Amino acid sequence: MGQPRVGDVYGAVLADALDGKPAKEIVERDDGFVMAFDARYLLAPFKKWDDANERRAMRLVRGRVLDIGCGGGRVCLHLQDRGLEVVGIDSSPGAVALCRLRGVRDARVLAVDVVDASLGLFDTIVMLGQNFGMFGSRARARRLLDRFARVTTSRGRIVAETFDPHALDDPVQRKYCEGNRRRGRMPGQLRVRVRYRDLATPWLDWLQVAPDELGELLDGTGWWLARTLGDGPSYVAIIEKVET
Amino acid sequence: MGQPRVGDVYGAVLADALDGKPAKEIVERDDGFVMAFDARYLLAPFKKWDDANERRAMRLVRGRVLDIGCGGGRVCLHLQDRGLEVVGIDSSPGAVALCRLRGVRDARVLAVDVVDASLGLFDTIVMLGQNFGMFGSRARARRLLDRFARVTTSRGRIVAETFDPHALDDPVQRKYCEGNRRRGRMPGQLRVRVRYRDLATPWLDWLQVAPDELGELLDGTGWWLARTLGDGPSYVAIIEKVET
Numbered sequence: 001m002g003q004p005r006v007g008d009v010y011g012a013v014l015a016d017a018l019d020g021k022p023a024k025e026i027v028e029r030d031d032g033f034v035m036a037f038d039a040r041y042l043l044a045p046f047k048k049w050d051d052a053n054e055r056r057a058m059r060l061v062r063g064r065v066l067d068i069g070c071g072g073g074r075v076c077l078h079l080q081d082r083g084l085e086v087v088g089i090d091s092s093p094g095a096v097a098l099c100r101l102r103g104v105r106d107a108r109v110l111a112v113d114v115v116d117a118s119l120g121l122f123d124t125i126v127m128l129g130q131n132f133g134m135f136g137s138r139a140r141a142r143r144l145l146d147r148f149a150r151v152t153t154s155r156g157r158i159v160a161e162t163f164d165p166h167a168l169d170d171p172v173q174r175k176y177c178e179g180n181r182r183r184g185r186m187p188g189q190l191r192v193r194v195r196y197r198d199l200a201t202p203w204l205d206w207l208q209v210a211p212d213e214l215g216e217l218l219d220g221t222g223w224w225l226a227r228t229l230g231d232g233p234s235y236v237a238i239i240e241k242v243e244t
Numbered sequence: 245m246g247q248p249r250v251g252d253v254y255g256a257v258l259a260d261a262l263d264g265k266p267a268k269e270i271v272e273r274d275d276g277f278v279m280a281f282d283a284r285y286l287l288a289p290f291k292k293w294d295d296a297n298e299r300r301a302m303r304l305v306r307g308r309v310l311d312i313g314c315g316g317g318r319v320c321l322h323l324q325d326r327g328l329e330v331v332g333i334d335s336s337p338g339a340v341a342l343c344r345l346r347g348v349r350d351a352r353v354l355a356v357d358v359v360d361a362s363l364g365l366f367d368t369i370v371m372l373g374q375n376f377g378m379f380g381s382r383a384r385a386r387r388l389l390d391r392f393a394r395v396t397t398s399r400g401r402i403v404a405e406t407f408d409p410h411a412l413d414d415p416v417q418r419k420y421c422e423g424n425r426r427r428g429r430m431p432g433q434l435r436v437r438v439r440y441r442d443l444a445t446p447w448l449d450w451l452q453v454a455p456d457e458l459g460e461l462l463d464g465t466g467w468w469l470a471r472t473l474g475d476g477p478s479y480v481a482i483i484e485k486v487e488t
Contacts, residue, residue, distance in 0.1 A: 003246035004276035032248035
């Protein structure tokens with residue numbers, strides 16, 4: 001069977017959503033499991049965010065902000081409205097173009113792996129919309145946390161949303177987590193790609209963690225889990241710098 | 245990469261939709277193109293059908309009715325409410341169980357290929373929700389039309405919804421139709437499977453035709469295209485028996 005071509009999935013899905021089309025991003029996991037998500041939420045104004053944890057999390061954002069995986073710009077636009085200085089980054093050129101079009105003052109095409117001090121220092125790093133997933137794996141998370149430490153002030157804070165992979169009473173999910181464990185991966189280390197129409201992202205690791213797993217992951221990184229917002233499977237982690 | 249397992253996709257997606265979950269069926273084409281559709285419409289009461297052609301088409305349904313691919317039972321329930329006698333068939337055991345649960349009086353697990361006179365005679369055959377697609381290919385359509393002729397009265401009518409594959413100004417779509425033509429397939433003969441969570445249908449041919457292609461397809465079958473409803477890419481074909 002034919003394969004999708006690797007391309008700017010988020011650029012395409014956001015452009016269609018902005019156009020009023022019923023655009024749905026499709027997440028395909030390496031065990032054949034698929035999920036679809038309406039892309040409209042990527043453009044929603046703050047008042048329409050239906051995830052209460054996300055809305056609460058916004059109160060904990062302060063100072064100069066880096067929004068990682070800024071997508072349609074919904075987080076940047078809200079924080080700008082509140083008078084904060086925000087830099088949005090996304091690896092999708094289409095998403096960044098659309099952010100600028102919608103009024104995001106500083107949006108850049110940049111992968112999270114290459115964030116460095118040339119962007120200046122930040123007080124808060126935001127990874128909403130499940131963007132904690134970009135931490136990818138234990139090793140990658142540690143590399144990124146080290147990088148984030150170098151681009152944040154001493155009161156640096158990470159506001160990141162994730163999903164407890166053990167919270168679902170679902171045999172397919174359980175089997176997947178167990179398979180990961182057997183192979184030395186984190187249980188919620190999902191091998192996925194995102195598809196839209198004829199496009200796909202490359203296959204990548206998308207990390208989901210329970211709060212206790214996150215606590216362990218942060219051990220020795222110079223960051224700690226200060227609190228969590230939400231008690232469902234999906235929650236926002238407030239991660240802060242260890243005082244030295 | 246792992247493959248989904250072949251199973252009762254519609255049973256699973258309908259059960260979740262009935263449960264209020266944001267269930268989306270995902271259609272994957274053999275060129276890697278994917279689409280997602282919200283499954284709630286499969287359960288929608290008549291007043292909530294957002295496809296005006298479907299609502300208009302209901303006025304042309306008369307007598308004893310066979311609803312092919314009855315899914316969540318929305319067509320059966322509407323016609324029952326109107327006092328018509330309806331038999332719903334679907335190859336999904338889960339869909340049929342759910343139809344019965346929702347009050348469809350006569351729902352059966354049956355593939356369209358084996359419809360025969362044991363069901364009695366029908367005045368109208370309904371294939372809404374794009375179910376014209378089940379005609380599959382030129383050869384299969386002719387076989388099914390022959391079968392339908394034998395299970396319908398002399399005033400037999402088919403009310404079937406399809407989609408004009410040439411109506412989209414879209415390079416991916418054009419390329420797909422041209423590829424089909426080169427291989428002697430009908431342009432809108434889509435090779436697809438439907439996926440939900442870890443499940444998939446087998447790969448199958450799903451036929452879409454423009455009105456002129458449909459007219460040709462019916463030539464010599466004993467059926468003719470009496471009229472069409474709708475002038476968008478999606479339309480309902482009213483197909484009637486040629487008077488003899």
